[in-house]
Amino acid sequence: MILAIHNLCTAFPGPNGLILAANQVNLQLRSGVTLGLLGESGSGKSITCRSIVGLVPKPGEILNGEIEFEGRSLRRLDSQGWRKVRGSKIGMIFQDPMSALNPTHKIGNQIAEVLTTKLGIPRRKAVTEAIALLTKVGIASPSRHFHSYPHELSGGMRQRVLIACAIAAKPRLLIADEPTTALDVTVQAQILRLLIDLKVEIDMAMILISHDFGVVAQYCDEVAVMYAGCVVEYGSVVDIFENPLHPYTKALLRSIPKLTGHEDRGLLPIKGQPPDLGQLPTGCPFAPRCDRAGSACSNVDMSLSGANDAHLSACPF
Amino acid sequence: MKYLLSHNSRSVGDRLIRRASADRRWSRFSLYLGLTIVGFISLAAILAPWIAPYGEREIDLLSTFQPPSFKHILGTDDMGRDVFSRVLYGVRLDLQVVLVITYAPLLIGMFLGAIAGYFGGWIDTVINRAIDTVMAIPFLVLVIVVVAIIGPGLEGVFIGVMGVGWALYARLARADMLVIREEQYILAAKGLGYSTWRILFKHAVPNLLRSSLVFSVADIVLNMVLLAGVSYLGLGVQPPTAELGVIIADGQPFLLYAWWITTLPGLVFVFLGIGFSLIGDGLADMLGEEFKLTV
Numbered sequence: 001m002i003l004a005i006h007n008l009c010t011a012f013p014g015p016n017g018l019i020l021a022a023n024q025v026n027l028q029l030r031s032g033v034t035l036g037l038l039g040e041s042g043s044g045k046s047i048t049c050r051s052i053v054g055l056v057p058k059p060g061e062i063l064n065g066e067i068e069f070e071g072r073s074l075r076r077l078d079s080q081g082w083r084k085v086r087g088s089k090i091g092m093i094f095q096d097p098m099s100a101l102n103p104t105h106k107i108g109n110q111i112a113e114v115l116t117t118k119l120g121i122p123r124r125k126a127v128t129e130a131i132a133l134l135t136k137v138g139i140a141s142p143s144r145h146f147h148s149y150p151h152e153l154s155g156g157m158r159q160r161v162l163i164a165c166a167i168a169a170k171p172r173l174l175i176a177d178e179p180t181t182a183l184d185v186t187v188q189a190q191i192l193r194l195l196i197d198l199k200v201e202i203d204m205a206m207i208l209i210s211h212d213f214g215v216v217a218q219y220c221d222e223v224a225v226m227y228a229g230c231v232v233e234y235g236s237v238v239d240i241f242e243n244p245l246h247p248y249t250k251a252l253l254r255s256i257p258k259l260t261g262h263e264d265r266g267l268l269p270i271k272g273q274p275p276d277l278g279q280l281p282t283g284c285p286f287a288p289r290c291d292r293a294g295s296a297c298s299n300v301d302m303s304l305s306g307a308n309d310a311h312l313s314a315c316p317f
Numbered sequence: 318m319k320y321l322l323s324h325n326s327r328s329v330g331d332r333l334i335r336r337a338s339a340d341r342r343w344s345r346f347s348l349y350l351g352l353t354i355v356g357f358i359s360l361a362a363i364l365a366p367w368i369a370p371y372g373e374r375e376i377d378l379l380s381t382f383q384p385p386s387f388k389h390i391l392g393t394d395d396m397g398r399d400v401f402s403r404v405l406y407g408v409r410l411d412l413q414v415v416l417v418i419t420y421a422p423l424l425i426g427m428f429l430g431a432i433a434g435y436f437g438g439w440i441d442t443v444i445n446r447a448i449d450t451v452m453a454i455p456f457l458v459l460v461i462v463v464v465a466i467i468g469p470g471l472e473g474v475f476i477g478v479m480g481v482g483w484a485l486y487a488r489l490a491r492a493d494m495l496v497i498r499e500e501q502y503i504l505a506a507k508g509l510g511y512s513t514w515r516i517l518f519k520h521a522v523p524n525l526l527r528s529s530l531v532f533s534v535a536d537i538v539l540n541m542v543l544l545a546g547v548s549y550l551g552l553g554v555q556p557p558t559a560e561l562g563v564i565i566a567d568g569q570p571f572l573l574y575a576w577w578i579t580t581l582p583g584l585v586f587v588f589l590g591i592g593f594s595l596i597g598d599g600l601a602d603m604l605g606e607e608f609k610l611t612v
Contacts, residue, residue: 055507079513086510094508099501104523113519114509165509 001068002172002205003029003052008065010044010051014278021047021060021277023229026304029222031172034199034206036220036237038213040274044229045209046095049175052207053090054082070172088118091166091204093176097159097183101150107161108134108146114168133164138194156187160194167198174199174206180215192219213256217241225249228275228285230302235311245306245313247290284315292317340602348599354592358585362409371399373406373559382575392577394568404582407559408589414471415540418478423533425479426486431525433487434494435517444487451484456543464552474544474553482536486529493525500524527604534597538590545586561586 010022022044029035037045050056052067054074067074069090077085086092094100102110108130115126127146134142137160150158159179166174176195180188192208196219199206210216216223216237223240225233225248233246244250251270272289281287283298290297296317304312361368370390371377377397385392391400433444460477467473497503498521506516545562547553554560556567561582568578 053508055504083510083512086508088510092505092508094501094505096501100505102502102506102520102524104526105520113511117511117515118509162505165505 001028002031002070003027004066004068005048005052006066006068008048008051008067009063010047010056010060011063012060016278018063019277020229020280022051024302025065025226025229025231027224027231027234029173029205029207031205032199032203033222034196034208034220036216036223037207037209037226038211038216038223039226040211042274042277043226045211045226046177047229048226049092049177049207049209052175053086053092055092087114087166087171088169089172091169091171091174093159093162093166093174093179095178095181097155097162097179100162101158103150106147106149107153107158108148111161111164111168114165118169130164130168133168134161136198137161137164138190139164155183156191159183159187159191163191163194163198167202167204170202170204172204174204175209176206177209178211179208181211188215195219213241213252225252228277228280230285230314231304232286232302232314233312234304235306239311243311245311246286246315247292248286249313251289251291344599344602346599347595348603351592351595351597351599354588355596358408358589358592359412361405362412365402365405365409369399369402369405371402373403374398374557375402382571384575385577385581391581392575394564394575394578395571400564400568400578400581403559403564404561404585407561407564407582408585410554410558410560411541411544414474414544415537418475418482418540418544419533419537422479422482423486423529423536426483426488427490427522427525427529429483430487430490430492431494431517431522434491435498435521441491445491448484448487448491451481452488454481456481457547460543460547461552469552469555471554474547478540478543482540485532485536489528489532490525493528494521497521497524531597531601531604534593534600538593538597541586541590541593 005025005027008022008025009020011018011020013019025044025048027035027048037048039045047056047060051062052069052074054077056062062075065075069085074085101107105113108127111130111133112123112126115121115129116123121129131142131146134145139145139157139160145153145157150161153161159182163179174195179195180191183191192215195206195208208216208220220237222236223234224231225240225246227248233240233244233249235245240249241253244253248270254268255270257267270289275281275285275288281298284290284293284300284302287293287297287300294317300314300316302314304314305316306312375398377393379397380389380393381395381397383389383393383397389399389401391404393399394403429444429447433441456477459481460473463476464470464473467476503516503521506520511520544553545560545565548560548562549566551566554563556563564582565579565586568575568582572579
């Protein structure tokens with residue numbers, strides 16, 4: 001087990017008390033596995049990952065819970081300890097490649113900086129390695145692009161550079177926060193393919209945040225579905241897609257438009273609105289939109305359970 | 318109709334492109350013209366000891382009030398000193414002092430502003446109050462007070478400008494830093510586990526150089542006027558040392574029958590000011606343009 005999250009609660013102060021952006025999240029990740037974090041906007045995917053690396057945006061804070069990475073608690077790290085984990089053990093790729101590279105530095109130097117500061121490689125050797133990394137992430141004529149500034153590159157190329165930065169120190173875990181949302185579909189497939197190839201090559205675990213079922217189905221081994229800060233279902237890709245347990249997952253799968261089948265099927269949306277995290281109902285947050293909801297739903301404690309440990313759901317019914 | 322429309326939109330497009338490239342050409346032209354003027358005058362000033370035909374304080378009482386001639390390009394003053402040579406030495410001193418009183422406050426101000434903006438909290442409060450306090454002090458009055466305490470001379474100018482000049486740069490850097498610290502690339506740098514100081518100075522500060530640098534060129538002009546003004550009033554550089562303000566003040570009583578002593582150094586001063594202003598304009602336009610492209 002490379003990463004284990006127990007009862008993580010991350011909260012933000014809201015107008016009427018705390019807003020729980022991550023609500024008792026439990027996740028486990030074995031090394032070499034790709035976990036897809038699936039959920040709509042505001043479901044707590046990003047906050048969960050930012051909590052893992054200790055970069056919860058202010059004024060948010062981790063209230064409770066334990067995050068163990070390679071057997072050590074991350075929550076007790078001081079800034080010195082974090083410096084040894086971030087970048088070297090846990091790599092992170094952020095959502096928007098257009099603004100995640102520093103506009104004032106050459107991209108090659110930004111990669112080389114990771115190598116010199118994280119691995120202590122001398123500058124001259126770091127330059128050669130940075131060029132090798134540029135080749136590895138699929139940048140054409142890397143020694144020329146070493147000297148490019150971010151604004152000279154397209155979005156896809158910038159995301160490749162960011163990937164190079166994130167994997168430069170060969171981390172054990174790579175967290176990719178919607179790495180392809182800002183890119184068009186063809187580039188998206190290339191970038192995801194690249195990520196998976198690198199994952200296998202470096203033998204790291206990966207958390208892929210996405211709101212795209214197709215992406216998760218194609219590139220992940222395991223899936224955690226999140227809703228209103230809670231993990232509502234967890235299982236292998238096959239389990240989740242073939243045999244969803246939680247009503248939310250089922251409703252999501254039903255709402256995917258299909259190209260085949262009856263023309264008059266139309267879209268099947270989930271009725272209602274995503275909940276206001278500041279005013280969640282007691283019990284299951286999905287109950288107001290659930291077509292199987294009953295009076296018992298307000299007593300559900302959202303802990304995951306299931307017939308076998310590999311496929312868990314927060315819905316006891 | 319179809320033809321008309323496409324023809325029309327093509328000409329609109331052409332006009333847009335023409336105007337954009339004309340704008341670019343103009344900002345480039347003003348930058349290069351400014352660089353040429355400033356470069357030419359600076360070069361002459363740097364080479365003053367070698368190209369000045371006479372000494373800075375070389376008095377020749379037999380040739381006072383000589384109008385401009387081949388022997389004395391800009392004429393001579395009331396003590397027969399060669400105005401051209403004095404202007405060369407004067408510009409040399411002016412540029413040296415002005416560069417120091419512009420860029421030392423820039424460094425101090427940028428450092429304090431960057432820290433205030435990045436860390437926020439009590440550090441920001443302390444630095445921000447200091448900025449507010451210092452900005453409330455009128456520049457010239459402070460210089461006069463310092464001069465009254467320590468006596469006239471360059472020290473007064475240095476202390477006065479250093480004590481006040483940093484505040485504007487600090488405010489500028491702080492405002493930029495408040496935006497920059499929320500940027501994705503700062504978050505990405507944190508995600509790579511860099512130290513706070515590395516993130517602050519290597520990743521954040523280069524991004525706030527732009528506005529400070531553009532402003533500093535305008536500030537150079539202001540500081541030139543300030544230094545010459547203070548010296549003209551007799552509070553800064555003291556005669557017989559050559560300095561443009563001093564030279565202009567020296568020649569003023571004789572303006573009616575020896576116009577060259579004041580007017581010609583004044584013109585050099587004006588040219589230098591225009592040169593720096595053109596650089597500032599061109600730089601602002603060109604950096605602004607690049608800024609638009611980047612973001």
